[in-house]
Amino acid sequence: MSHTAYFATGCFWGAERRFWQLAGVIQTSVGYMGGNKPDPTYKEVCTGTTNHAEIVEVIYDPDQISYERLLAEFWVMHDPTSLNKQGGDIGSQYRSAIFTTSAQQMDKTLESKSIYQTELTKNGMDEIVTQISPASGITYWLAEEYHQKYLIKNPNGYDCHSSTGVAYPLLTSSTNE
Numbered sequence: 001m002s003h004t005a006y007f008a009t010g011c012f013w014g015a016e017r018r019f020w021q022l023a024g025v026i027q028t029s030v031g032y033m034g035g036n037k038p039d040p041t042y043k044e045v046c047t048g049t050t051n052h053a054e055i056v057e058v059i060y061d062p063d064q065i066s067y068e069r070l071l072a073e074f075w076v077m078h079d080p081t082s083l084n085k086q087g088g089d090i091g092s093q094y095r096s097a098i099f100t101t102s103a104q105q106m107d108k109t110l111e112s113k114s115i116y117q118t119e120l121t122k123n124g125m126d127e128i129v130t131q132i133s134p135a136s137g138i139t140y141w142l143a144e145e146y147h148q149k150y151l152i153k154n155p156n157g158y159d160c161h162s163s164t165g166v167a168y169p170l171l172t173s174s175t176n177e
Contacts, residue, residue, distance in 0.1 A: 002026055003062050005070055005105065006033060006135055008053035008097035009078035010086025011160035012143070013150040015056045018077050018161075020149075024065025029057045030150075031142045033099055034133070039141055048091045053131075055099070057140055067105055071112040072168040074098065079162050080116070081126040087162040096128075099135035106134060116168055123166050 009015040012030040020028045032045050035052030045052045058070060078086050080096045100106040109132055117128050151157050 001062075002059050003067070004101050005058045005060065005067060006055050006099035006101070006140060007058065007070070007074050008033070008055050008095060008131075009074065009161065010054070010094040010096070011089050011158070012054040012056050012147065013157060014159035014161045015077060016149065017151045017159070018073060019056055019058045019070070022060075022065055022069070022073065024063075024069075025058055025060045027059040028149075029142060030147050031055050031057060031140050032093075033135070033138055033140050034097060034131070038139070042144055042147065045093050046091070048093060050093075052093060052141070053095050053097045054093050054143075055097075055140065067108050068112060071098075071109060072170075075112065075116045075168050076163060076166070077161055079164050080128045080130045081120065081164065082162070083129045087160060089160055095131060097131040097133070099133055099138060099140075101135050106132070112168075116166075119166050119169060120164060123164075125164055125166060 016028045016030050032052035033055045035050040037050040040050045044050050084092045084095045086094050098109050
């Protein structure tokens with residue numbers, strides 16, 4: 001049985017590649033969530049007026065990879081202390097966000113945020129500004145085909161990710177979701 005997770009880390013191209021390379025991830029796609037316009041286009045999302053974030057949908061096998069492992073990857077693949085901006089990409093569509101699909105995911109997300117914030121604080125970093133919301137009632141709109149697996153189609157394409165450089169502490173829990 002597979003589970004679904006939704007992550008926004010700025011530009012979705014590089015994030016999708018980071019997730020699809022993890023053992024236990026069955027499928028990834030990119031799209032838009034959290035906005036106020038049905039079925040937005042990339043051009044519309046880039047105006048910042050739809051309030052959507054660029055999202056990676058991750059479908060995973062919880063017997064092979066834990067939600068906590070996905071969260072650990074999420075926190076270090078971008079700068080969650082940067083509001084509406086990742087590197088040179090600026091705008092609300094590039095915000096850091098997690099849309100949880102269950103109460104258990106929400107609990108694990110909040111716990112992981114606390115764990116990572118402790119590490120960031122130890123390293124003199126700012127507060128995490130990641131939007132954390134239930135996915136319930138929020139539609140995931142699939143992005144245009146040319147965005148799907150973009151970095152396979154364009155191996156030298158723009159990865160667009162920045163990072164705090166602070167590692168996420170390894171988890172000892174083996175509880176899967």
